[in-house]
Amino acid sequence: MGKLSPSILSADFSRLGEQSLLVSEAGADYLHVDVMDGHFVPNISYGAVVMKSLDKLDVAPYDVHLMIENPDDYLGDFVTERTEFITVHQEACTHLDRTIDHIHSYGVGAGVSLNPATPLVTLEHVLNQVDLVLIMSVNPGFGGQSLIPYTLDKVRKLKEIRDAKGYEFQIEIDGGVKPDNVQSVVESGVDIVVAGSGVFGAPDIAERTREMKGMIG
Ligand code: DX5
Numbered sequence: 001m002g003k004l005s006p007s008i009l010s011a012d013f014s015r016l017g018e019q020s021l022l023v024s025e026a027g028a029d030y031l032h033v034d035v036m037d038g039h040f041v042p043n044i045s046y047g048a049v050v051m052k053s054l055d056k057l058d059v060a061p062y063d064v065h066l067m068i069e070n071p072d073d074y075l076g077d078f079v080t081e082r083t084e085f086i087t088v089h090q091e092a093c094t095h096l097d098r099t100i101d102h103i104h105s106y107g108v109g110a111g112v113s114l115n116p117a118t119p120l121v122t123l124e125h126v127l128n129q130v131d132l133v134l135i136m137s138v139n140p141g142f143g144g145q146s147l148i149p150y151t152l153d154k155v156r157k158l159k160e161i162r163d164a165k166g167y168e169f170q171i172e173i174d175g176g177v178k179p180d181n182v183q184s185v186v187e188s189g190v191d192i193v194v195a196g197s198g199v200f201g202a203p204d205i206a207e208r209t210r211e212m213k214g215m216i217g
């Protein structure tokens with residue numbers, strides 16, 4: 001059963017609580033929390049204080065995507081009862097093995113993300129330790145970009161490796177997923193689909209959540 005993780009980066013921040021609840025009640029499996037520092041990516045989004053303000057609402061668990069340098073310095077800030085995964089970028093971690101252990105020390109799932117141009121082989125030695133691999137299907141930094149097709153080949157290859165070795169991590173894709181391409185994304189073998197503008201850009205956010213969730217199956 002595929003999962004849907006709407007990215008609140010594309011929500012209307014003046015109505016963040018209301019819209020986060022809408023997608024959660026309509027069947028979103030997670031809320032994807034995009035954190036950008038203006039260094040690792042050329043944009044600044046929001047930090048833990050915004051995420052934590054959702055804690056008092058009955059929203060879906062958090063799927064935190066840290067697009068920041070020195071993520072170890074901030075991991076603890078993103079741990080709440082709702083935090084399911086914290087994902088860091090391979091490109092931002094000098095000591096990735098240590099960072100994965102650090103995430104696990106908080107009792108949450110550890111994810112690692114790869115930019116489109118970063119090869120899968122860079123994760124070879126940690127695939128048995130991670131709970132999630134996030135394949136970026138756009139260059140991170142902004143919502144509303146178009147999916148880069150070759151990233152689906154990375155998903156296929158990663159799934160092959162997982163199946164051959166018997167690993168258990170989830171495969172997530174992030175960037176440019178919309179109702180018109182979600183079918184091919186699912187067929188490539190992903191378990192979790194992130195959609196930002198594809199959900200929050202719709203005239204009826206709840207209806208779009210149900211629609212995409214139905215297509216993910
Ligand atoms: C990109 C972010 C994505 C983004 C997805 O840097 O990591 O999660 O919000 O937005 P869409 O679905 O609009 O490409």
Ligand code: ZN
Binds near residue numbers: 007
């Ligand atoms: Zn993201």
